[in-house]
Amino acid sequence: MMDIAVLSRLSTPVVARRFASAIDGHQTLWRWIFAGPAALVLALLAMASLPFALPAGRGGVNHLVLPVVLFPVLWTAFVILPVATRNLPRIAALYLGLAFFFLLLIVGAFLR
Amino acid sequence: MSLTAAATKRLVALHGWSATTLAILLYVVMLTGTIVVLDNEITAWSEGRADRTGAFDGPVNRHVERLAAQVPPELHDTVFVRTWTGGDLSVFFGAPRAHPDGGNQLFGRHYVLAPGSGTIHEAGMGFLDDIFSQRPETALSQFLVDLHVRLHVPGRLGLYLTGLLGVAMLVAALTGILIHKHIIRDLFTTERPGGRMVSFRDRHTLAGVWSLPFAILLSFTGAFLSFAVSLGLPVVALVAFGGDQERAFDTVLGGTTMIEDSKPVPTTDLTLLIADARTRAGSDVGAIEIHHYGRADAIIETFHGAAPGALRGSTLEYAGATGAFLGRVDLVGSAPSSGSLLAELMTPLHFGNFGGLASRLVWVALGAAMTYTIISGMQLWLRRRADDPIWRAGEHVLVTVAWGLPLAIVVCAYGFFTGYLFGAPFAWTTNAFLAGCAAVILLAWLFRHIPMARMNEFYATALGIGILLLPLYRLQTGGLSWGEAMVSGGTDVLLIDMVCLTTAAACLTPALRRLRRRGSLAVGE
Numbered sequence: 001m002m003d004i005a006v007l008s009r010l011s012t013p014v015v016a017r018r019f020a021s022a023i024d025g026h027q028t029l030w031r032w033i034f035a036g037p038a039a040l041v042l043a044l045l046a047m048a049s050l051p052f053a054l055p056a057g058r059g060g061v062n063h064l065v066l067p068v069v070l071f072p073v074l075w076t077a078f079v080i081l082p083v084a085t086r087n088l089p090r091i092a093a094l095y096l097g098l099a100f101f102f103l104l105l106i107v108g109a110f111l112r
Numbered sequence: 113m114s115l116t117a118a119a120t121k122r123l124v125a126l127h128g129w130s131a132t133t134l135a136i137l138l139y140v141v142m143l144t145g146t147i148v149v150l151d152n153e154i155t156a157w158s159e160g161r162a163d164r165t166g167a168f169d170g171p172v173n174r175h176v177e178r179l180a181a182q183v184p185p186e187l188h189d190t191v192f193v194r195t196w197t198g199g200d201l202s203v204f205f206g207a208p209r210a211h212p213d214g215g216n217q218l219f220g221r222h223y224v225l226a227p228g229s230g231t232i233h234e235a236g237m238g239f240l241d242d243i244f245s246q247r248p249e250t251a252l253s254q255f256l257v258d259l260h261v262r263l264h265v266p267g268r269l270g271l272y273l274t275g276l277l278g279v280a281m282l283v284a285a286l287t288g289i290l291i292h293k294h295i296i297r298d299l300f301t302t303e304r305p306g307g308r309m310v311s312f313r314d315r316h317t318l319a320g321v322w323s324l325p326f327a328i329l330l331s332f333t334g335a336f337l338s339f340a341v342s343l344g345l346p347v348v349a350l351v352a353f354g355g356d357q358e359r360a361f362d363t364v365l366g367g368t369t370m371i372e373d374s375k376p377v378p379t380t381d382l383t384l385l386i387a388d389a390r391t392r393a394g395s396d397v398g399a400i401e402i403h404h405y406g407r408a409d410a411i412i413e414t415f416h417g418a419a420p421g422a423l424r425g426s427t428l429e430y431a432g433a434t435g436a437f438l439g440r441v442d443l444v445g446s447a448p449s450s451g452s453l454l455a456e457l458m459t460p461l462h463f464g465n466f467g468g469l470a471s472r473l474v475w476v477a478l479g480a481a482m483t484y485t486i487i488s489g490m491q492l493w494l495r496r497r498a499d500d501p502i503w504r505a506g507e508h509v510l511v512t513v514a515w516g517l518p519l520a521i522v523v524c525a526y527g528f529f530t531g532y533l534f535g536a537p538f539a540w541t542t543n544a545f546l547a548g549c550a551a552v553i554l555l556a557w558l559f560r561h562i563p564m565a566r567m568n569e570f571y572a573t574a575l576g577i578g579i580l581l582l583p584l585y586r587l588q589t590g591g592l593s594w595g596e597a598m599v600s601g602g603t604d605v606l607l608i609d610m611v612c613l614t615t616a617a618a619c620l621t622p623a624l625r626r627l628r629r630r631g632s633l634a635v636g637e
Contacts, residue, residue, distance in 0.1 A: 035126070047344060048351045059445025059452050061364055064352065068344030069454050072275070072335035076282045083126045084119050084290065106351060 020089035030092070031082050038095055039078035042102070047071045049105035120291055127287040132493055134280050136513050137263065139486050141277055143517055144260035145330075146479030149464055149472050150611070151253040156604035158528065159197065159249035160591035167195035167202075168397050170227035173382040178230065179203055179223055180405060187220045188406050192240065193382075194399035197247055201227040204240055205405075211239055251537035252528040255545065256521070261338075271342035278335025284489075285327040288320055295321055312495050316488035323481040330482070333462035340458075364444050373408040380435030385412060392437065393426050394419030408433050413441065423466045424456055469607075487514050508556065511564055515571030516552035522578040523548030529589040569623055576619030583609040 023030050050067035082091045189207035196202035206220025217239045224234035262270025292298055298321045303314040349360035386397050393416035404410045410432020417425045427441040445452045460466040464475025490510050497503035527544020531537040597605040
């Protein structure tokens with residue numbers, strides 16, 4: 001019977017495996033990058049893109065005010081997350097996914 | 113949340129490094145923040161006079177009409193009426209003009225007059241912000257506020273810096289929660305004796321755990337206040353308004369927009385309007401702003417302090433031509449919403465001014481605990497690295513900064529009172545602070561071989577004597593005496609003097625104890 005780890009290895013695409021091993025090979029460096037510049041860039045992207053995703057509310061400003069209020073909290077969370085987690089490739093995937101989502105919101109709003 | 117040993121180790125490193133890299137600046141912001149919670153009281157204490165009459169109790173309408181007839185109509189664009197030094201009334205007539213520092217600001221004529229008789233005490237021209245920031249009695253409190261808000265770094269850079277400090281403190285506080293597995297038990301830690309490493313850890317844990325919720329609250333609201341206008345609004349304006357910051361401001365700030373109508377119509381009686389606004393807001397008027405004075409589309413805004421039981425002050429809006437009440441102005445947006453509520457909560461939660469003096473005194477106490485947490489955290493950090501010669505020098509620097517800053521602030525207060533006497537309080541305040549810093553650095557260098565314990569006691573005694581003599585110096589330079597303060601209702605003078613005497617007593621206690629011990633030893637011999 002095949003081992004679960006071997007099964008998951010086989011089901012993971014080669015690119016993803018290489019990506020994960022590249023990050024695991026330089027854990028300290030990547031942790032610095034994720035908790036440092038990546039955290040700031042993500043928080044800025046969140047603040048810039050969330051006005052296009054949040055509802056304006058009764059006063060017509062919720063979508064503008066909430067991202068600004070959330071900015072310090074998001075930045076802090078993005079700093080702590082890579083330090084507290086053992087699985088760095090997962091953090092990399094999460095940060096890339098979030099960055100892609102935030103950029104999509106901004107580009108979508110400009111194309112509209 | 114259960115963490116692995118490696119993750120906990122990394123979080124301990126993040127907790128330490130996030131605070132250590134910016135420790136000195138964090139200490140400056142925390143200590144000055146603790147002091148400027150009482151900035152209004154410090155201004156009143158500095159002024160040395162108690163307001164005997166309310167600036168808005170006189171015939172305000174008559175004064176504004178008389179002055180309006182003397183200024184060119186183009187300066188009727190914005191009229192700003194507020195209280196001034198010694199209870200006088202300040203009236204400013206102006207219109208936007210390019211400021212040398214960039215952007216448009218109100219430029220016009222400014223008058224200071226007796227609220228009853230209308231006798232003009234001062235008249236001048238200039239930009240509104242420049243005039244308002246040059247009130248001599250605010251020199252000391254403004255210096256401390258600027259040090260807290262932007263570390264005296266000009267422009268947005270100062271706000272970015274303090275915002276970054278807010279985030280660093282938030283990281284330190286949250287990682288503190290994650291690494292402390294027994295927070296409830298830590299609340300009742302007692303310091304183990306002997307000045308060992310564990311004693312330092314106990315001290316830091318105790319101060320840190322008790323001030324933890326406050327640390328999260330203050331760092332979050334502080335970071336928001338620093339970043340909101342300097343970074344948040346420009347970023348939102350860039351993406352959502354095509355870079356048009358003015359339109360972004362108008363949308364966020366809301367308020368009533370009148371249809372443009374330049375037809376001359378006399379503005380409503382301001383004296384009656386003030387009485388109505390006082391009743392509606394439940395508190396006195398602090399200032400009035402009139403847009404398009406003497407026109408059909410005039411709008412009048414009255415600004416009020418917090419009414420009893422209210423969390424924050426209010427702004428009321430009236431139609432200038434008819435005097436009709438238009439409504440309360442939300443801090444942001446055109447109607448109450450979760451966004452406006454959140455934004456409105458930030459200021460009172462950061463300044464602690466929601467429950468009058470009592471809440472602000474609680475904020476002072478918690479701010480002092482947080483300031484101590486930063487210092488004890490640094491002591492712990494340096495003790496752990498005592499074997500490293502580079503970090504060993506750090507302990508000397510820490511003692512110098514920890515005592516040097518309050519000493520420089522006290523020197524700065526002496527400088528202010530001297531400058532206030534000679535008519536140049538702003539220059540004296542800044543120069544005295546710089547001189548205080550230089551003197552402390554020189555002392556630290558001269559006494560670099562003296563043991564830390566002796567230096568601590570020396571600095572504490574110097575600070576204690578400095579603060580103890582400050583109320584006396586204030587009195588000698590024309591300040592209000594305690595008797596005058598009690599008669600004229602100048603409780604702020606009594607409050608700050610009491611704070612000075614209590615702090616002085618706390619600083620002088622170790623030295624007095626040592627003297628008493630030495631005395632009893634001598635008697636025993």
